Amino acid sequence: MSKSKEEFYKALSEAVVEYDEDACKELSQEVLDNPDTLTPMEAVMNGLAAGMEEVGRLYDTHEYFVPEVLMCADALYAGLGILRPHIPKADAGVNAQVVIGSIQGDVHDIGKNLVKMMFDVAGWGVHDLGRDVPLEQFVEKQLDTNSEVVAMSAMMTTTMLGMKKVIAMIKEKNPECLIMLGGAPVTKDVANLFGADGYADSAGNAVSEGIKMIGRLREFQASKK
Amino acid sequence: MAELTSKERVNKFFKKEPIDTMPVFSGMGTVVIQAVNEMGVKFAQVHTTAELLAGSALKSSEMCGLDAVVIPYDMATVAEAVGCGLTLYENSADILYPTVPNKWETLEAVDIPADFMKRARMPMVDEAFEILLKDGRFGVGAWQLGPFTLAGQIIELGLLLKGAKKNKEAVEAFLTKMTDIVIESIKHYESLGVDFLNIREMGSGTDLLSPKMWNSLIQPHLIRIFSELKTPSVLHICGGTDMIVPLMNQCGADALSFDQKNTITKTREVVGNDVIVLGNFDPYGTMVQMENPADVETAMKKCIDDGVDAVWPGCDLWPDVKMDNIKAWVNTSREYGRKPSPAIGRL
Incomplete structure (x- = not known):
């Protein structure tokens, strides 16, 4: 007997929380095989993304740490890889784009990759510039793609100052563009001082913040129905 | 007038002998841009020759009034020596520390050359240590x-x-290999005659790892490292550390160093008054951002009141410091630190 919609949600969510990549893949395929039960988009948002929200809660309560979160992310991506190609473009979440990367001088990208996942899940167009990215590249890519958000991370204090320059360059050319900063040395004061619109001070908090973003997106989408 | 020289103060401090006043130094980079500018070179150059590396360290400590010099400044020396390359950012207008451009993609692919201590900039760093030790005025930290x-x-x-979760044995074997490298390099610096050694396991705080994983994955290697050292040693970890203070304290280091996320008052309660505790001001938030040196003085006094034995920055100083803020760090430590600290008495 095939699963109900709620049973799919629960199973997908648990597979993410339990970082079970195989289960995520199998369940995602099962979703595709049962198009009358639920849509791939519903499975992503109410199954995979809901699982990641629980992961965020477990992180906040110190039951999970970054290794677990990374494995949960892998499980989520395993399902997303199967479901995403079957989501009609019109349903694929928000019609928005983000430019993301670790700033020049910084070769760390765990936090950046976790935030990237949040945008991926939410159906954003993601332009990942990688790590150790020269400052001008953020500006050029934003202008080329007209992305709504630029997200930059720096794990070291010693690279953080480059962000300030990027923000100034982008805001000068495109004041509407939102800037997210992340990384261990980034505090609320620093984000304010640099003129950023949002921040997260660790990979983990990037997860929490990103997950909250997904939560808001899910509420938004539910309210549209 | 100071009764001890800077070098004597640092050495007695680590021996837990009475000193005249609180030493002002760090176990992490304290190079300041004012010193680099006065030398007439670019920041990217100071990492490339022994004269510039040692010269900028000495000049920075002279200008700031610090008791020690610490080199190198970047985290890439060993990674470069084992074959990961080096990016110096010579053309950047910003202050950027060298990084490694290449990383191995699997644990199995990592191939450490046996003579890594003789490769890339490692001999240059040795030469810089010789210059610092010959100078003799400051405590020398590696x-x-x-x-x-x-x-x-x-x-x-x-x-x-x-x-660490999925393939624990392979990670364990790999970390043992890394531990061998750390021991070989740090014992070499010990043989050169440095005054103190700092092991910076900075990526292992509870922002990333659980205390349980820290206990099983990190601590055994640190215990092995500190058991090999005869020179006074420090264990420094950045980020979240409150939950692992007791575990850090079991590693065998002579002193523990924390960044601004640590609750020093609680840490002091946990480790008692016999352990040297160092920390824990935010180097960027105080030395660069604060507009009023009086605010720096307040921040330094708080560190002392919380129970540190010397006021250390939580990470490398961001080189573009305000010199008045540095003076506030130094003067407050010297004056407010005339009284004994929990682990160190006064003459």
């Missing part, structure tokens, strides 16, 4: 990344973090 953080310089950190 540091090395801890095995886990060093591993993150030469392979993808995500690989290591996930491997």
